[in-house]
Amino acid sequence: MNSPVEPVLDIRLSNTGDAECIHAVLVDAFNRQAEAELVAAVRHAGEAVIELSAFAADELVGHVLLSRIQIEPPVAVHCLGIAPVSVLTRLHGQGVGSALMHRAIEESRALSVDAIFLLGAPAYYRRFGFQRTHIGNEYGVTDAFMALELEEACLAGIDGIARYVSAFSDTGV
Ligand SMILES: CC(C)(COP(=O)(O)OP(=O)(O)OC[C@H]1O[C@@H](n2cnc3c(N)ncnc32)[C@H](O)[C@@H]1OP(=O)(O)O)[C@@H](O)C(=O)NCCC(=O)NCCS
Secondary structure, three states: OOOOOOOOOEEEOHHHHHHHHHHHHHHHOOOHHHHHHHHHHHHHOOOOEEEEEEEEOOEEEEEEEEEEEEEOOOOOEEEEEEEEEEOOOOOOOOOOOHHHHHHHHHHHHHHHEEEEEEEOHHHHHHOOEEEEEEEEOOOOOOOOEEEEEEEOOOOOOOOOOEEEEEHHHHHOO
Protein backbone atom coordinates (compact mmCIF):
# COMPACT_ATOMS: atom_id res chain seq x y z
CA MET A 1 0.00 0.00 0.00
CA ASN A 2 1.28 3.45 -0.85
CA SER A 3 2.10 5.84 2.02
CA PRO A 4 -0.02 9.02 2.10
CA VAL A 5 1.31 11.92 0.06
CA GLU A 6 2.34 14.97 2.11
CA PRO A 7 -0.08 17.82 1.41
CA VAL A 8 1.63 20.45 -0.73
CA LEU A 9 1.38 23.99 0.54
CA ASP A 10 -0.04 26.45 -1.95
CA ILE A 11 0.08 30.16 -1.13
CA ARG A 12 -1.85 32.67 -3.18
CA LEU A 13 -3.41 36.10 -2.88
CA SER A 14 -6.63 35.82 -0.87
CA ASN A 15 -9.89 36.40 -2.68
CA THR A 16 -13.37 37.31 -1.45
CA GLY A 17 -14.42 33.66 -1.38
CA ASP A 18 -11.76 32.96 1.27
CA ALA A 19 -13.27 35.30 3.86
CA GLU A 20 -15.21 32.71 5.84
CA CYS A 21 -12.30 30.26 6.06
CA ILE A 22 -9.87 33.08 6.95
CA HIS A 23 -12.21 34.08 9.79
CA ALA A 24 -12.21 30.50 11.05
CA VAL A 25 -8.40 30.23 10.89
CA LEU A 26 -8.00 33.50 12.82
CA VAL A 27 -10.44 32.51 15.55
CA ASP A 28 -8.77 29.12 15.86
CA ALA A 29 -5.21 30.50 15.92
CA PHE A 30 -5.87 33.32 18.41
CA ASN A 31 -8.67 31.60 20.32
CA ARG A 32 -10.75 34.77 20.23
CA GLN A 33 -12.66 36.95 17.77
CA ALA A 34 -10.61 40.18 17.91
CA GLU A 35 -8.09 39.44 15.13
CA ALA A 36 -10.79 38.07 12.84
CA GLU A 37 -12.81 41.25 13.35
CA LEU A 38 -9.71 43.35 12.73
CA VAL A 39 -8.98 41.64 9.41
CA ALA A 40 -12.61 42.11 8.32
CA ALA A 41 -12.48 45.79 9.32
CA VAL A 42 -9.21 46.45 7.45
CA ARG A 43 -10.60 44.72 4.38
CA HIS A 44 -13.92 46.60 4.64
CA ALA A 45 -12.02 49.90 4.80
CA GLY A 46 -10.20 48.96 1.60
CA GLU A 47 -6.89 49.01 3.46
CA ALA A 48 -5.73 45.43 2.94
CA VAL A 49 -2.66 45.92 0.73
CA ILE A 50 -1.59 42.26 0.61
CA GLU A 51 -3.61 39.32 1.89
CA LEU A 52 -2.32 35.80 1.42
CA SER A 53 -4.02 32.47 2.02
CA ALA A 54 -2.13 29.20 2.52
CA PHE A 55 -3.77 25.97 1.40
CA ALA A 56 -2.84 22.39 2.23
CA ALA A 57 -4.80 19.78 0.32
CA ASP A 58 -7.35 22.46 -0.66
CA GLU A 59 -7.98 23.45 2.97
CA LEU A 60 -7.27 27.05 3.95
CA VAL A 61 -4.80 26.59 6.82
CA GLY A 62 -3.06 29.95 7.16
CA HIS A 63 -3.37 33.63 6.43
CA VAL A 64 -1.41 36.87 6.60
CA LEU A 65 -2.47 40.48 6.16
CA LEU A 66 -0.30 43.47 5.31
CA SER A 67 -1.66 47.00 5.59
CA ARG A 68 -0.22 50.47 5.22
CA ILE A 69 2.00 51.92 7.94
CA GLN A 70 2.28 55.68 8.08
CA ILE A 71 5.29 57.12 9.84
CA GLU A 72 4.53 60.37 11.66
CA PRO A 73 5.73 62.97 11.01
CA PRO A 74 5.31 61.87 7.37
CA VAL A 75 8.32 60.65 5.43
CA ALA A 76 8.70 59.48 1.85
CA VAL A 77 9.18 55.84 2.79
CA HIS A 78 6.68 53.23 1.63
CA CYS A 79 5.94 51.01 4.62
CA LEU A 80 3.63 48.09 5.35
CA GLY A 81 2.80 46.31 8.57
CA ILE A 82 2.37 42.55 8.85
CA ALA A 83 -0.54 41.82 11.19
CA PRO A 84 -1.91 39.38 11.90
CA VAL A 85 -0.34 36.12 10.74
CA SER A 86 -2.21 32.98 11.67
CA VAL A 87 -2.04 29.23 11.14
CA LEU A 88 -4.54 26.58 12.25
CA THR A 89 -3.42 25.42 15.69
CA ARG A 90 -3.27 21.74 14.73
CA LEU A 91 -0.72 22.59 12.02
CA HIS A 92 1.63 24.77 14.05
CA GLY A 93 5.31 23.97 13.69
CA GLN A 94 5.05 22.60 10.16
CA GLY A 95 6.42 25.58 8.30
CA VAL A 96 3.15 27.20 7.21
CA GLY A 97 3.84 30.44 9.11
CA SER A 98 7.36 30.64 7.67
CA ALA A 99 6.11 30.06 4.14
CA LEU A 100 3.53 32.85 4.59
CA MET A 101 6.19 35.21 5.95
CA HIS A 102 8.60 34.54 3.05
CA ARG A 103 5.82 35.06 0.50
CA ALA A 104 4.64 38.24 2.28
CA ILE A 105 8.16 39.65 2.00
CA GLU A 106 8.38 38.62 -1.66
CA GLU A 107 5.02 40.27 -2.47
CA SER A 108 6.12 43.42 -0.64
CA ARG A 109 9.29 43.60 -2.74
CA ALA A 110 7.16 43.28 -5.86
CA LEU A 111 5.21 46.38 -4.72
CA SER A 112 8.49 48.29 -4.14
CA VAL A 113 7.81 48.51 -0.43
CA ASP A 114 10.75 50.07 1.42
CA ALA A 115 10.20 48.63 4.88
CA ILE A 116 7.93 46.18 6.68
CA PHE A 117 7.06 46.49 10.37
CA LEU A 118 5.58 44.02 12.78
CA LEU A 119 4.98 43.50 16.44
CA GLY A 120 5.81 39.98 17.53
CA ALA A 121 8.12 37.49 19.17
CA PRO A 122 11.68 38.54 18.23
CA ALA A 123 12.92 34.93 18.41
CA TYR A 124 10.50 34.01 15.62
CA TYR A 125 10.67 37.05 13.36
CA ARG A 126 14.47 37.46 13.47
CA ARG A 127 14.68 34.37 11.27
CA PHE A 128 13.07 36.36 8.44
CA GLY A 129 15.50 39.27 8.84
CA PHE A 130 13.39 41.49 11.10
CA GLN A 131 15.28 43.47 13.71
CA ARG A 132 14.35 45.71 16.58
CA THR A 133 13.72 49.20 15.19
CA HIS A 134 14.34 52.68 16.54
CA ILE A 135 11.04 53.80 14.97
CA GLY A 136 8.42 54.28 17.66
CA ASN A 137 5.03 52.61 17.83
CA GLU A 138 1.56 53.19 19.25
CA TYR A 139 1.79 50.27 21.65
CA GLY A 140 4.75 51.37 23.74
CA VAL A 141 6.69 48.16 23.09
CA THR A 142 10.43 48.03 22.54
CA ASP A 143 12.06 44.73 21.54
CA ALA A 144 8.88 43.30 20.04
CA PHE A 145 8.45 46.11 17.49
CA MET A 146 10.58 45.10 14.54
CA ALA A 147 11.35 46.20 11.02
CA LEU A 148 12.76 44.70 7.85
CA GLU A 149 14.31 47.23 5.48
CA LEU A 150 13.82 45.99 1.92
CA GLU A 151 15.42 49.21 0.72
CA GLU A 152 18.73 49.23 2.55
CA ALA A 153 18.97 51.76 5.40
CA CYS A 154 15.71 53.44 4.36
CA LEU A 155 14.82 54.07 8.00
CA ALA A 156 18.21 55.49 8.97
CA GLY A 157 17.96 59.02 10.28
CA ILE A 158 14.17 58.90 10.54
CA ASP A 159 12.70 59.80 13.87
CA GLY A 160 9.01 59.04 14.04
CA ILE A 161 6.13 56.84 15.13
CA ALA A 162 4.76 54.06 12.96
CA ARG A 163 0.96 54.09 12.82
CA TYR A 164 -1.20 51.26 11.63
CA VAL A 165 -4.46 52.02 9.78
CA SER A 166 -7.33 53.16 11.99
CA ALA A 167 -9.05 49.73 12.12
CA PHE A 168 -6.33 48.64 14.55
CA SER A 169 -7.17 51.25 17.16
CA ASP A 170 -10.91 51.05 16.35
CA THR A 171 -11.01 47.32 17.07
CA GLY A 172 -8.63 47.59 20.01
CA VAL A 173 -6.08 45.13 18.60
C1 LIG B 1 3.01 32.38 14.93
C2 LIG B 1 2.47 31.37 13.93
C3 LIG B 1 1.83 32.08 12.75
C4 LIG B 1 3.65 30.54 13.41
O1 LIG B 1 3.16 29.63 12.45
P1 LIG B 1 3.79 28.16 12.29
O2 LIG B 1 3.27 27.57 11.04
O3 LIG B 1 3.57 27.39 13.55
O4 LIG B 1 5.33 28.53 12.17
P2 LIG B 1 6.49 27.66 11.52
O5 LIG B 1 6.11 26.23 11.49
O6 LIG B 1 6.91 28.28 10.26
O7 LIG B 1 7.65 27.92 12.56
C5 LIG B 1 7.60 27.25 13.77
C6 LIG B 1 8.77 27.74 14.61
O8 LIG B 1 8.45 29.05 15.10
C7 LIG B 1 8.57 29.05 16.50
N1 LIG B 1 7.58 29.97 17.05
C8 LIG B 1 6.27 30.04 16.78
N2 LIG B 1 5.70 30.99 17.52
C9 LIG B 1 6.68 31.55 18.25
C10 LIG B 1 6.72 32.58 19.22
N3 LIG B 1 5.63 33.25 19.57
N4 LIG B 1 7.92 32.85 19.77
C11 LIG B 1 9.04 32.20 19.42
N5 LIG B 1 9.06 31.21 18.51
C12 LIG B 1 7.89 30.90 17.95
C13 LIG B 1 8.29 27.60 16.89
O9 LIG B 1 8.84 27.34 18.15
C14 LIG B 1 9.00 26.84 15.79
O10 LIG B 1 10.38 26.83 16.04
P3 LIG B 1 11.37 25.75 15.34
O11 LIG B 1 11.36 26.04 13.86
O12 LIG B 1 12.69 26.07 15.95
O13 LIG B 1 10.81 24.42 15.69
C15 LIG B 1 1.47 30.40 14.57
O14 LIG B 1 2.08 29.83 15.70
C16 LIG B 1 0.16 31.05 15.00
O15 LIG B 1 -0.80 31.12 14.22
N6 LIG B 1 0.10 31.49 16.27
C17 LIG B 1 -1.12 32.08 16.82
C18 LIG B 1 -1.32 33.46 16.27
C19 LIG B 1 -0.14 34.38 16.56
O16 LIG B 1 0.34 34.46 17.68
N7 LIG B 1 0.33 35.07 15.50
C20 LIG B 1 1.51 35.92 15.60
C21 LIG B 1 1.21 37.29 16.06
S1 LIG B 1 0.35 38.25 14.81
